[in-house]
Amino acid sequence: MADADSWDADSFEPEEPIKKAAVHDKWEGEDEDDDVKDNWDDDEEEEKEEEEEKKTEAKPTEKKKLSEKIKEKENLQRKKQEELRKQQLEETKRDTPLTPEDELAEKLRVKQLQEDSDLELAKEAFGVVSNNVTGIDAVSPSSKDDFTEFERLLKEKISPYEKSIHYSGFLETLFRDLCLSLEVEDLKKINNSLTVLLSEKQRQEKANKGKKKKKGVLPGGGLKAKMKDDLADYGGFDGGYAQDYEDFM
Numbered sequence: 001m002a003d004a005d006s007w008d009a010d011s012f013e014p015e016e017p018i019k020k021a022a023v024h025d026k027w028e029g030e031d032e033d034d035d036v037k038d039n040w041d042d043d044e045e046e047e048k049e050e051e052e053e054k055k056t057e058a059k060p061t062e063k064k065k066l067s068e069k070i071k072e073k074e075n076l077q078r079k080k081q082e083e084l085r086k087q088q089l090e091e092t093k094r095d096t097p098l099t100p101e102d103e104l105a106e107k108l109r110v111k112q113l114q115e116d117s118d119l120e121l122a123k124e125a126f127g128v129v130s131n132n133v134t135g136i137d138a139v140s141p142s143s144k145d146d147f148t149e150f151e152r153l154l155k156e157k158i159s160p161y162e163k164s165i166h167y168s169g170f171l172e173t174l175f176r177d178l179c180l181s182l183e184v185e186d187l188k189k190i191n192n193s194l195t196v197l198l199s200e201k202q203r204q205e206k207a208n209k210g211k212k213k214k215k216g217v218l219p220g221g222g223l224k225a226k227m228k229d230d231l232a233d234y235g236g237f238d239g240g241y242a243q244d245y246e247d248f249m
Contacts, residue, residue, distance in 0.1 A: 070121065077117050085110045 088106075136153040139146070161167055179187060 074118065074121055077121060078114065081110065081114055081117060 085106075136150070136157055139150050139153060141147045141150040161170075164170075179190065182190075
């Protein structure tokens with residue numbers, strides 16, 4: 001047994017443990033993909049942070065731009081109203097001198113217009129829609145009666161400015177622009193209506209001029225005829241002086 005044990009001891013070589021095949025949790029190159037994905041995620045996060053920073057920076061800028069736009073509109077509106085006020089004052093002064101009461105009323109009217117304009121600008125800036133629309137702005141004509149009412153409101157709106165030196169030019173341009181889309185037949189009707197109005201105005205003007213003319217020497221030998229009539233009145237008493245006067249003349 002000793003020899004057997006010795007042999008066994010000399011010749012025995014321990015078996016090498018069987019190496020298990022390395023188990024890869026991931027396919028070849030998958031680690032690289034994960035690294036790439038991690039890099040992508042990092043890039044996306046950085047881009048998101050940059051976008052958020054840009055948005056944060058852009059918000060004050062947008063607010064600033066909006067406030068600037070509102071201010072520009074207000075300044076433009078004030079400038080227009082100031083020019084209109086000056087123009088109206090000049091035209092009124094040319095027509096008739098204003099009393100202190102009229103000047104005060106005009107200033108109050110312009111101030112009210114300014115306040116109304118500022119209110120409308122504020123509503124527009126904050127997106128407020130006014131439902132209290134009245135007058136001509138509330139009209140949306142479709143029927144004949146609607147257009148009749150629309151006509152009346154337009155006339156009331158425009159007529160107060162008929163004494164302005166710019167009124168006739170305004171009407172000329174307005175009519176021309178409004179008639180651009182009309183057909184020939186419709187234009188003829190409007191032209192005929194204005195022609196009739198022109199003829200009537202000319203007739204009235206001639207009649208007024210005739211009344212203003214002073215009476216002068218009667219035409220067609222009026223003085224001679226008048227003297228003859230005067231002498232004829234005394235023909236029965238002058239022994240034919242009227243006939244002698246006629247022969248002499």
